[in-house]
Amino acid sequence: MKKSVKVISILLIIVAAFSLILLGLSRRIKKGTEVTMDTVKRGELISLYSTNGIVESKNKKEYYGFGNKVVKVYVKEGEKVKKGQKLVDFEVQDLTNQLKIAENQYEIAKLQLESLKEQKEKLNTSMQGQNIQTQQGQNLDNQIKIQEKQVEIARLNVLSIKENIKKQQKFIVSDIDGVVTFLNAKEGAMAQGLIVTVEDVSSLNVALNVNQYDIVNLKKGQQVIVKFYDKSYKGTLDYISPVATKVQSMQGVDTVIKAYVKILNQDENLKSGFDVDVDIILGRKDNALKVPAEAVITDKYGNEYVYVVENGIANKVKIKTGFTSDVEVEVVEGLKEGNKVILNPPSTLTNGAKVFEKEVKE
Numbered sequence: 001m002k003k004s005v006k007v008i009s010i011l012l013i014i015v016a017a018f019s020l021i022l023l024g025l026s027r028r029i030k031k032g033t034e035v036t037m038d039t040v041k042r043g044e045l046i047s048l049y050s051t052n053g054i055v056e057s058k059n060k061k062e063y064y065g066f067g068n069k070v071v072k073v074y075v076k077e078g079e080k081v082k083k084g085q086k087l088v089d090f091e092v093q094d095l096t097n098q099l100k101i102a103e104n105q106y107e108i109a110k111l112q113l114e115s116l117k118e119q120k121e122k123l124n125t126s127m128q129g130q131n132i133q134t135q136q137g138q139n140l141d142n143q144i145k146i147q148e149k150q151v152e153i154a155r156l157n158v159l160s161i162k163e164n165i166k167k168q169q170k171f172i173v174s175d176i177d178g179v180v181t182f183l184n185a186k187e188g189a190m191a192q193g194l195i196v197t198v199e200d201v202s203s204l205n206v207a208l209n210v211n212q213y214d215i216v217n218l219k220k221g222q223q224v225i226v227k228f229y230d231k232s233y234k235g236t237l238d239y240i241s242p243v244a245t246k247v248q249s250m251q252g253v254d255t256v257i258k259a260y261v262k263i264l265n266q267d268e269n270l271k272s273g274f275d276v277d278v279d280i281i282l283g284r285k286d287n288a289l290k291v292p293a294e295a296v297i298t299d300k301y302g303n304e305y306v307y308v309v310e311n312g313i314a315n316k317v318k319i320k321t322g323f324t325s326d327v328e329v330e331v332v333e334g335l336k337e338g339n340k341v342i343l344n345p346p347s348t349l350t351n352g353a354k355v356f357e358k359e360v361k362e
Contacts, residue, residue: 032354033346037309038292040331040339045290047282047325049217053206053226053261055274057181057199063087063172065191075196077183081174087196088172088185095168099161106154113147116140174198181272199272204263206235206276209256212244217282224261227277228270237280238262285323288330295341296321296329306335307342309355314342316351
């Protein structure tokens with residue numbers, strides 16, 4: 001008896017649960033398809049090209065070493081400098097010694113040549129009136145020719161060292177007012193490669209590498225928003241390179257065009273070398289009738305539609321679009337302000353179908 005009661009109880013529970021499921025399905029069927037909606041509204045539309053860049057000084061000078069020994073370093077990294085101020089001294093004593101040695105060798109070579117010529121002159125005097133050529137005379141002629149070549153070699157060596165001294169770095173002076181932003185010079189060490197960078201930090205740019213397929217949308221003078229953490233700066237697209245360059249990337253080698261953004265309202269928080277986010281305004285339209293881009297569907301013929309919800313019924317409405325931003329689309333025909341449209345309508349949705357709005361959980 002107890003066993004029968006238990007079985008009946010279980011059956012009743014199953015029936016009740018099944019009834020609740022059927023009731024839920026029935027209500028859902030009556031209500032229709034659950035969808036997410038948004039309202040057609042008027043407002044500003046902005047089309048952006050978003051990328052990132054590096055803050056650089058508009059006026060930057062880089063100075064290089066060519067294997068010279070550093071004698072004196074006059075500045076520190078971060079120090080302000082004036083135009084014409086000396087930054088580094090180099091050792092030049094080695095070439096001065098070489099020049100002295102070369103000049104001595106040149107003088108000795110000339111004296112030796114003069115001595116040979118005097119010997120030949122004496123020989124000629126002693127043989128005057130005799131129409132003969134002695135072996136000694138031939139030897140002296142050969143020695144004179146050889147020595148003349150030695151004198152010329154010594155002379156050219158002196159000139160070469162003097163020219164090297166003129167070209168040799170004796171020191172580096174700053175060409176601009178600015179700040180030393182990089183220093184790799186130590187007294188007593190050999191200077192090789194980039195050793196000093198001076199930047200005018202009062203005038204900053206943002207350097208961009210723009211993909212070759214995106215550059216067609218950019219024009220000099222376009223407004224720019226530069227973002228660094230929670231701060232935004234106004235700017236303009238100041239320069240677009242006329243030539244492309246190749247840069248290494250994670251995918252291989254990319255073809256890019258160098259562009260620069262002039263920052264209009266920089267402050268002390270923005271530093272040369274910072275990575276920043278950049279939004280270039282490609283276009284703007286005020287008071288546009290707009291919908292989210294995810295509400296618009298396009299058929300295979302290129303016709304554009306949205307589903308407008310009215311009294312719980314989804315109506316497929318053909319529209320004509322205009323200006324487009326990254327996330328919103330202007331509607332110039334087919335809708336009016338206040339219409340409710342379905343976002344990301346499911347492919348199974350049909351014209352005239354019942355729908356209800358998805359509840360937003362707080």
